[in-house]
């Protein structure tokens with residue numbers, strides 16, 4: 207099965223939370239090629255916890271960088287040269303959810319952007335986008351960037367309060383599918399996430 211890229215309009219937008227819900231719902235493996243920042247729980251650890259995935263379904267990162275910064279800079283600070291050619295997705299049986307670092311135009315090196323790697327792969331992308339004010343612009347910019355590189359858009363996963371006009375406007379201008387919306391969950395637990403994702407998402411287009 208073709209892997210799915212979980213990307214977002216920004217860092218901190220909810221890619222890891224959506225990727226966890228998606229991986230749980232699809233029974234997928236999860237891979238974070240470049241993790242920048244090791245002091246807090248890593249994205250792989252968060253996904254393992256929130257999705258309740260068996261540890262072997264969370265594939266090891268290709269690069270684990272100490273600084274919570276853009277990967278190009280985090281790598282330089284660690285004295286590591288990211289070799290983009292080494293970032294080939296591991297082959298697994300069944301679905302694989304791959305999460306990038308930050309938004310689409312985040313540099314991996316001084317020459318290569320995250321979106322360049324996604325374009326090389328050509329896997330369908332799920333864009334995680336905020337429903338909050340400012341979200342229309344960020345989502346439409348990200349969708350334009352995906353289209354410009356001919357990266358297939360699997361759909362948009364919204365995070366935040368219900369804001370029907372924002373969601374409809376993004377769908378209308380972009381033509382992208384709306385996969386669903388995850389409200390802010392308090393508490394955010396494997397159980398609340400599973401229930402909210404089942405109630406708010408239709409992932410049939412991803413199967």
Ligand SMILES: Nc1ncnc2c1ncn2[C@@H]1O[C@H](COP(=O)(O)OP(=O)(O)OP(=O)(O)O)[C@@H](O)[C@H]1O
Nearest residue numbers: 217218219220221222223307308388389390391394
């Ligand atoms: N639906 C939600 N309900 C409650 N908290 C959420 C939700 N979505 C995201 N968060 C919280 O917001 C923060 C940022 O989310 P997340 O880590 O998923 O962002 P990200 O897009 O993966 O960021 P990065 O670029 O660092 O990978 C986290 O603390 C996460 O727990």
Ligand SMILES: C[C@H](N)[C@H](N)CCCCCC(=O)O
Nearest residue numbers: 217242274275276307308312
């Ligand atoms: C450290 C953070 N959590 C992500 N892993 C990397 C975010 C890079 C953002 C770069 C930028 O857009 O300015």
Ligand SMILES: [Mg+2]
Nearest residue numbers: 221222249305
């Ligand atoms: Mg993340």
